[in-house]
Amino acid sequence: MTIPQRYSLVTLGVADVIASTAFYRAIGWVPSSHSAEGDVTFFTTAGGVLGLWKTGELAAEAGVSTMHASAPAFRAVALSINLESRSAVDDACAEWLAAGGAVSKAPTETEWGGYSGYVADPDGNLWELAHNPFWPLDERGLPVLG
Template identity: 55%
Template sequence: MSLRLSMVTLGVADVAAATAFYEALGLVRGAPSEAAVTFFDMDGVILALYGRAALADDAGVAAMGDGFRGLALAWNVTGAAAVDAAIARAVAAGGRLVKAPERAFWGGYSGYFADPDGHLWEVADNPGFPFDERGALRLPEA
């Protein structure tokens, strides 16, 4: 059995509001979605939105506060203009600009936004990580 990232579930304060935000970014709600949970197919990885308290209860842990969670999701694109456009789109949809796009120490260009629940997203153009023919990000070959 190989380890694969198949689903990311974000605990959110309001499923309907979070759903509207991600739909404004262009995601399409999947058929199994309902009031308590929304699913988006992100070309092989499912993004799920579920109530924060319900998710904590399901895992048997205490709900976390609103501070840094030690996690950032990444949205890789091609070119600085695409990074700028993606950040602008997220902010227009109700996200919060966390770090304006800029040249990065690792040679790319990136910035950060937070969704309405504070989940961090980095939008990056990383010339060292190529996309394959399906548009999936790949690690560079040694």
């Protein structure tokens, strides 16, 4: 058997599911009816499902500790939203800030010929907002890599 080359669900550990849900609602995302208010929130996206779950519960489910003395603030993971233009990246960044998120790197031209910036949700989960002129987007807004 070969493991399918896809992801179905990304779960972000958050301090407060209600507050985090309010943030994602503020950027225009609509929770799924399969959510359990205050316990877990799911958002259906064009790619896969995004879940918000309390950090401690996610760690316990995975069998890992949430406290490491040497744990870096950077979790070595960033989710990305590819957008159709540079101006769409700037607009998305402004909306992210208005909703209560933060910018860790303002959008700028990249060395690979695109345009990208990094934002964080209130729990510090990183998202890249990017325009890659070499990756056209399909009807769902997903990159076509050829």
